[in-house]
Amino acid sequence: MTKLKIAAAQIGxxxxxxxxxxxxxxxxxxxxxxxxxxxxxxxxxxxxxxxxFPRFYVEDRAEFDHWFETEMPNAATAPLFARAKAxxxxxxxxxxxxxxxxxxxxxxxxxxxxxxIRLTYRKTHLPGHAEYxxxxxxxxxxxRYFLPGDTGFNVTKMQGVNMGLAICNDRRWPETWxxxxxxxxxxxxxxxxxxxxxxxxxxxxxxxxxxHHELSMCAGAYQNSTWAIAVAKCGTEDGNHMIGGSVIxxxxxxxxxxxxxxxxxxxxxxxxxDRCAFGASTVFDxxxxxxxxxxxxxxxxxxASQPE
Ligand code: CDV
Numbered sequence: 001m002t003k004l005k006i007a008a009a010q011i012g013x014x015x016x017x018x019x020x021x022x023x024x025x026x027x028x029x030x031x032x033x034x035x036x037x038x039x040x041x042x043x044x045x046x047x048x049x050x051x052x053f054p055r056f057y058v059e060d061r062a063e064f065d066h067w068f069e070t071e072m073p074n075a076a077t078a079p080l081f082a083r084a085k086a087x088x089x090x091x092x093x094x095x096x097x098x099x100x101x102x103x104x105x106x107x108x109x110x111x112x113x114x115x116x117i118r119l120t121y122r123k124t125h126l127p128g129h130a131e132y133x134x135x136x137x138x139x140x141x142x143x144r145y146f147l148p149g150d151t152g153f154n155v156t157k158m159q160g161v162n163m164g165l166a167i168c169n170d171r172r173w174p175e176t177w178x179x180x181x182x183x184x185x186x187x188x189x190x191x192x193x194x195x196x197x198x199x200x201x202x203x204x205x206x207x208x209x210x211x212h213h214e215l216s217m218c219a220g221a222y223q224n225s226t227w228a229i230a231v232a233k234c235g236t237e238d239g240n241h242m243i244g245g246s247v248i249x250x251x252x253x254x255x256x257x258x259x260x261x262x263x264x265x266x267x268x269x270x271x272x273x274d275r276c277a278f279g280a281s282t283v284f285d286x287x288x289x290x291x292x293x294x295x296x297x298x299x300x301x302x303x304a305s306q307p308e
Pocket of ligand 1: 128167170192195
């Protein structure tokens with residue numbers, strides 16, 4: 001029987017001039033609160049350490065290299081690794097990674113209670129655009145500042161649980177979930193920064209954004225018989241608003257914990273991972289029911305074709 005107390009550590013807005021050390025202090029406060037509640041695994045958002053700078057345009061992208069980490073752990077994040085180890089807690093958080101080869105990724109890591117980095121995941125589905133586009137209500141320049149991830153979606157057993165990672169926009173893509181599901185994932189942790197307004201449509205505001213976010217999380221968890229955590233960086237950041245709505249979802253696709261505010265906030269659930277087995281051995285018994293002879297288009301084409 002594998003049970004873990006799991007948590008999402010939602011983080012309120014981080015302003016441009018806030019230091020990494022100040023952010024880590026906020027992360028530590030939530031980690032300590034989690035420990036006091038007996039939490040064994042905690043998830044932090046996408047790009048936890050900095051403001052969501054892809055909303056800003058710079059012609060020379062090197063000017064933004066200061067938002068990236070060149071090593072992990074580093075001086076600013078070492079206290080997080082040390083505190084988690086002292087608490088015997090596994091954790092995940094997202095940050096911007098600049099590799100020794102000079103490559104830029106939107107990255108998340110999974111760290112064991114012993115302080116070992118067990119998974120590095122680099123965001124696959126980068127939303128937005130690469131050039132300044134004045135018709136948008138705000139910029140979303142992830143395609144300018146990051147390369148599409150080269151890791152793919154991987155699962156590792158940690159704390160007795162099959163764990164996998166994805167980042168923000170990945171949660172909207174069933175391909176993400178199914179590749180993890182095909183590795184018997186039991187817990188998917190996803191951090192996000194979701195602007196509360198679609199920058200090309202006035203009709204898609206915060207209520208619809210929350211709806212699509214939960215719809216994606218609940219469907220992904222249910223269809224792959226997995227627990228899932230979605231954790232926001234949210235509220236107002238440099239004058240821009242992002243949705244909160246962090247959730248923990250069970251393998252039946254039900255939300256079992258939900259953040260109520262838009263600031264630093266901890267939500268907790270007792271996760272029984274034996275519950276993943278029922279869906280995975282019945283409706284979603286992949287070996288029994290999948291028909292891969294009909295799925296070729298999924299990997300053979302990107303855009304939709306028209307019927308002849
Ligand atoms: N950081 C993100 O990936 N944000 C996207 C927005 C642009 C829609 C998201 O899917 O939430």
